[in-house]
Amino acid sequence: MTNSPFTPGIVPGRLQPEAYEANFADLHEPLDGHEALVAADRCYFCHDAPCITACPTEIDIPLFIRQIATGTPEAAARTIFHQNILGGMCARVCPTETLCEEACVREIAEGKPVLIGQLQRYATDTLMAAGVHPFTRAAPTGKSVAVVGAGPAGLACAHRLAMHGHEVTIYDARPKGGGLNEYGIAAYKTVENFAEAELDWLMKIGGITLETGKALGVDMTLDSLKAEFDAVFLGMGLAGVNALRADGEDKAGVMDAVGFISDLRQAGDLSALPVGRNVVVIGGGMTAIDAAVQSKLLGAETVTILYRRGRDAMPASRYEQDLAASKGVRIVFNAMPVAVLGNGAVTGVRAEYTRAEGKSLMGTGETFDLPADQVLKAIGQTLGGTPDGLTLSDGKIAVTDAGRTGVSGVWAGGDCASGGEDLTVTAVAEGRDAAEDIHKALVG
Amino acid sequence: MADLSTNFLGIKSPNPFWLASAPPTDKEYNVVRAFKAGWGGVVWKTLGEDPHVVNVNGPRYGAIYGADRRLLGLNNIELITDRPLEVNLREIKAVKRAWPDRAMIVSLMVPCEEAAWKRILPLVEDTGADGIELNFGCPHGMSERGMGSAVGQVPEYIEMVARWCKANTRMPVIVKLTPNITDIRYPARAAKAGGADAVSLINTISSITSVNLDTMSPEPSIDGKGSHGGYCGPAVKPIALNMVAEIARDPETAGLPISGIGGVTTWRDAAEFLALGCGTVQVCTAAMTYGFKVVEEMKSGLSQWMDEKGHGSIDEIVGRAVPNVTDWQYLNLNYVTKARIDQDSCIKCGRCYAACEDTSHQAISMSEERVFEVIDEECVACNLCVNVCPVENCITMEELEPGTMDTRTGKVVEPDYANWTTHPNNPGACAAE
Numbered sequence: 001m002t003n004s005p006f007t008p009g010i011v012p013g014r015l016q017p018e019a020y021e022a023n024f025a026d027l028h029e030p031l032d033g034h035e036a037l038v039a040a041d042r043c044y045f046c047h048d049a050p051c052i053t054a055c056p057t058e059i060d061i062p063l064f065i066r067q068i069a070t071g072t073p074e075a076a077a078r079t080i081f082h083q084n085i086l087g088g089m090c091a092r093v094c095p096t097e098t099l100c101e102e103a104c105v106r107e108i109a110e111g112k113p114v115l116i117g118q119l120q121r122y123a124t125d126t127l128m129a130a131g132v133h134p135f136t137r138a139a140p141t142g143k144s145v146a147v148v149g150a151g152p153a154g155l156a157c158a159h160r161l162a163m164h165g166h167e168v169t170i171y172d173a174r175p176k177g178g179g180l181n182e183y184g185i186a187a188y189k190t191v192e193n194f195a196e197a198e199l200d201w202l203m204k205i206g207g208i209t210l211e212t213g214k215a216l217g218v219d220m221t222l223d224s225l226k227a228e229f230d231a232v233f234l235g236m237g238l239a240g241v242n243a244l245r246a247d248g249e250d251k252a253g254v255m256d257a258v259g260f261i262s263d264l265r266q267a268g269d270l271s272a273l274p275v276g277r278n279v280v281v282i283g284g285g286m287t288a289i290d291a292a293v294q295s296k297l298l299g300a301e302t303v304t305i306l307y308r309r310g311r312d313a314m315p316a317s318r319y320e321q322d323l324a325a326s327k328g329v330r331i332v333f334n335a336m337p338v339a340v341l342g343n344g345a346v347t348g349v350r351a352e353y354t355r356a357e358g359k360s361l362m363g364t365g366e367t368f369d370l371p372a373d374q375v376l377k378a379i380g381q382t383l384g385g386t387p388d389g390l391t392l393s394d395g396k397i398a399v400t401d402a403g404r405t406g407v408s409g410v411w412a413g414g415d416c417a418s419g420g421e422d423l424t425v426t427a428v429a430e431g432r433d434a435a436e437d438i439h440k441a442l443v444g
Numbered sequence: 445m446a447d448l449s450t451n452f453l454g455i456k457s458p459n460p461f462w463l464a465s466a467p468p469t470d471k472e473y474n475v476v477r478a479f480k481a482g483w484g485g486v487v488w489k490t491l492g493e494d495p496h497v498v499n500v501n502g503p504r505y506g507a508i509y510g511a512d513r514r515l516l517g518l519n520n521i522e523l524i525t526d527r528p529l530e531v532n533l534r535e536i537k538a539v540k541r542a543w544p545d546r547a548m549i550v551s552l553m554v555p556c557e558e559a560a561w562k563r564i565l566p567l568v569e570d571t572g573a574d575g576i577e578l579n580f581g582c583p584h585g586m587s588e589r590g591m592g593s594a595v596g597q598v599p600e601y602i603e604m605v606a607r608w609c610k611a612n613t614r615m616p617v618i619v620k621l622t623p624n625i626t627d628i629r630y631p632a633r634a635a636k637a638g639g640a641d642a643v644s645l646i647n648t649i650s651s652i653t654s655v656n657l658d659t660m661s662p663e664p665s666i667d668g669k670g671s672h673g674g675y676c677g678p679a680v681k682p683i684a685l686n687m688v689a690e691i692a693r694d695p696e697t698a699g700l701p702i703s704g705i706g707g708v709t710t711w712r713d714a715a716e717f718l719a720l721g722c723g724t725v726q727v728c729t730a731a732m733t734y735g736f737k738v739v740e741e742m743k744s745g746l747s748q749w750m751d752e753k754g755h756g757s758i759d760e761i762v763g764r765a766v767p768n769v770t771d772w773q774y775l776n777l778n779y780v781t782k783a784r785i786d787q788d789s790c791i792k793c794g795r796c797y798a799a800c801e802d803t804s805h806q807a808i809s810m811s812e813e814r815v816f817e818v819i820d821e822e823c824v825a826c827n828l829c830v831n832v833c834p835v836e837n838c839i840t841m842e843e844l845e846p847g848t849m850d851t852r853t854g855k856v857v858e859p860d861y862a863n864w865t866t867h868p869n870n871p872g873a874c875a876a877e
């Protein structure tokens with residue numbers, strides 16, 4: 001092996017082969033049986049528990065934790081899956097520090113919440129390891145529903161519809177289902193191909209056909225779907241990315257963070273994946289953190305996140321920021337890129353400090369240069385294209401209540417729809433709720 | 445520094461912490477380790493006649509756990525010593541000679557015939573032991589042979605055997621009582637009537653710890669079958685404390701020395717037994733759970749507390765709480781309290797609300813913002829909310845001053861003591877004069 005973290009340019013194999021496995025191992029080791037009991041014992045079984053309210057899918061957390069504590073993690077898993085069929089993935093990727101665990105009374109009391117996420121993983125892993133699919137389908141209704149997008153929103157919707165006895169066809173533009181579970185989530189949060197395993201497990205309900213490589217707008221139109229199916233659910237996520245709008249954005253070495261992560265997630269051999277020596281990530285969300293951390297884990301010498309506002313405004317939680325810092329990522333706050341430097345290939349980023357004036361951000365005029373052979377843009381995603389007839393709100397498909405769009409017979413949920421945070425768990429909740437609404441509409 | 449030394453029936457020990465007759469005191473090796481660790485005395489594992497008994501060769505113990513596998517209750521189906529009498533006697537003698545300042549009591553269980561006791565008593569006396577404890581307690585194995593709790597459940601037998609022993613030895617006689625009876629005062633009175641110098645209690649409580657739901661066998665399971673065992677450890681402390689108190693305040697046995705046993709796990713437990721009238725305490729499960737070193741915490745804790753309270757010696761504590769143990773009918777019905785929630789320490793878990801709303805008196809309100817407040821008009825002061833609140837001292841009971849209105853009853857709190865015996869609702873009330 002000839003490359004090291006100090007090799008200039010964007011090259012593969014910067015680390016010893018065994019380092020990749022260690023770097024991309026499970027972020028949190030799963031709890032063993034005893035650890036789970038100890039963690040479960042800390043739950044107070046609160047009345048009308050605030051953690052439930054804080055979970056977008058409203059899992060009955062005190063109940064499932066009590067089921068773990070009494071030695072029935074399988075029953076706990078059923079409680080979880082009843083509300084959230086992707087409870088396994090959510091247990092791994094939810095920013096619990098801003099959701100259930102933030103609301104846990106023990107977080108408020110002592111700064112140490114009950115480990116809800118890890119307990120959820122313990123329960124769901126136990127049931128899934130047994131290869132059991134806990135639900136069966138209701139009698140066939142004779143109705144069929146098209147779901148566009150096999151991400152968390154689409155899958156949750158499809159599963160709930162199938163449970164109610166409808167026939168579901170999911171279309172996804174990508175070669176694999178799973179959406180960002182498969183292509184976006186950081187590798188160390190979902191090791192051992194969990195996204196794929198979960199998808200297979202979910203499909204065991206039956207009644208769902210997944211057609212990959214089929215894109216709405218290319219292989220079909222909304223009208224054709226409406227004609228063929230009794231209802232349509234749109235869960236296409238955000239397929240587009242925002243432009244940087246800084247000089248030199250077209251230089252070689254500047255790429256989208258989501259594309260970079262997607263390549264990483266699909267790479268069979270991480271040591272074959274090229275990464276820069278000096279990486280600059282632009283943005284402040286989970287994507288920025290994940291891109292930065294994974295660049296570092298791939299062996300980049302320096303990784304810097306440029307975020308235009310202050311720490312408190314950063315969409316990535318403090319926990320995520322600390323995770324990045326612990327892996328050696330430097331976060332520069334209150335700075336924005338003004339130019340990408342280099343002659344053909346990128347050699348650096350010129351940034352300018354910012355200050356907030358009311359709602360708008362102003363450059364202070366003071367600039368600095370960061371060396372970079374790779375620049376990853378993580379400045380937000382956008383709808384990839386909007387089928388005709390749908391109204392938008394803030395760049396997303398406008399929906400009311402349980403995901404109803406302005407067009408009758410068409411529902412939407414997840415990242416592509418208005419409202420809610422862009423999180424896996426929110427997508428699941430929206431997909432599930434839309435399914436219930438569709439079910440009501442179809443069977444009256 | 446408080447003086448922890450005790451003089452119980454003339455038997456001196458450097459501290460009140462004795463090891464109860466059980467596996468920790470089964471042989472010289474263990475007892476020497478215990479004395480090195482600082483225990484004040486031991487009651488040697490119960491001796492019987494030869495041929496010695498045999499134990500099961502599978503598991504003897506079953507357990508009940510709290511959070512983090514903290515052992516709360518232990519159950520055993522062990523019998524008395526399963527070593528030859530001669531070996532035990534030789535070891536007792538050696539240990540007593542090497543550790544003259546520690547209490548050495550020998551627990552005994554032989555058949556209910558005077559001749560059997562006459563045979564064994566001189567042998568024990570010869571070891572130089574300080575006293576004997578008559579094991580009328582074990583609820584399993586031995587009771588089927590007419591010994592242990594089979595004797596302890598019949599006051600007449602207790603009195604008879606105690607008398608035989610007093611007649612046949614100069615050693616002080618302690619009668620160890622079984623809790624497997626309905627009223628502990630009867631066996632205690634019998635022991636006293638037989639001339640016993642003291643009682644010790646409690647021995648273990650008949651129990652089945654759990655049932656294996658795969659094999660449908662009680663635990664501990666011996667080849668698919670289980671039998672009841674004896675329950676001990678922290679879980680039995682409240683039962684033991686009550687029985688001790690019953691004896692301490694019974695006019696017929698008041699003043700009879702007591703060695704308190706049952707769930708003593710910390711210095712605090714020991715202090716409570718002492719306060720209820722025990723001159724020493726005996727420990728088994730705590731030592732079996734944590735090893736002999738626990739006695740260090742017991743000694744330092746008791747000593748610190750005594751210093752803080754200004755108690756110079758053990759004698760100053762013994763029995764201090766006995767006058768405050770009374771019968772329900774004498775409790776002051778004019779003592780009125782209300783639950784109070786300290787909003788600053790409340791963590792809004794809602795347990796008080798669920799408990800009161802579902803199972804008590806609907807006396808706690810819950811607002812949209814999860815503020816929990818006591819409704820005085822409904823609060824009967826049952827204390828359930830205090831007991832279920834996970835935050836210590838978050839909910840407290842506040843006494844209503846005489847003269848204030850109890851909004852639940854609509855009555856002004858009376859200043860004077862009044863109890864059930866004079867209450868108008870009591871059909872048998874004696875008119876207050």
Ligand SMILES: Cc1cc2nc3c(=O)[nH]c(=O)nc-3n(C[C@H](O)[C@H](O)[C@H](O)COP(=O)(O)OP(=O)(O)OC[C@H]3O[C@@H](n4cnc5c(N)ncnc54)[C@H](O)[C@@H]3O)c2cc1C
Pocket residue numbers: 093094095148149150151152153154171172173174177178179180181184185186189214215216217235236237238239258261286287290384413414415416421422423424425427
């Ligand atoms: C890098 C990254 C990291 C993230 N990390 C986390 C995290 O740790 N925790 C968390 O909770 N959330 C995280 N998120 C957010 C989370 O992944 C999304 O909120 C969630 O996946 C949204 O689900 P969805 O079903 O709406 O969309 P997606 O998961 O995006 O799925 C949409 C699917 O639709 C398909 N599709 C798109 N257009 C078409 C079309 N025209 N025709 C057919 N199919 C189409 C896509 O191929 C895709 O499979 C992360 C996001 C990113 C980008």
Ligand SMILES: Cc1cc2nc3c(=O)[nH]c(=O)nc-3n(C[C@H](O)[C@H](O)[C@H](O)COP(=O)(O)O)c2cc1C
Pocket residue numbers: 464465466467489490518519520522523524525551579581582620646647648675676677678680705706707708726727728729730
């Ligand atoms: C395994 C075991 C064996 C016991 N054997 C005897 C015994 O031989 N003689 C006896 O008087 N008590 C025996 N006991 C009862 C203890 O001396 C003691 O009374 C009881 O355990 C309660 O105390 P604790 O809660 O501190 O354990 C035994 C207890 C256990 C756990």
Ligand code: SF4
Pocket residue numbers: 042043044045046049050051052061062065103104105106114116793
């Ligand atoms: S808030 Fe915390 S303690 Fe209360 S039920 Fe939820 S997890 Fe348990």
Ligand code: SF4
Pocket residue numbers: none
């Ligand atoms: S405690 Fe010791 S004797 Fe008992 S089962 Fe375990 S190893 Fe064997």
Ligand code: SF4
Pocket residue numbers: 785789790791792793794795796797816829832833834835838839
């Ligand atoms: S039980 Fe205690 S902490 Fe919980 S809501 Fe009630 S008063 Fe507050």
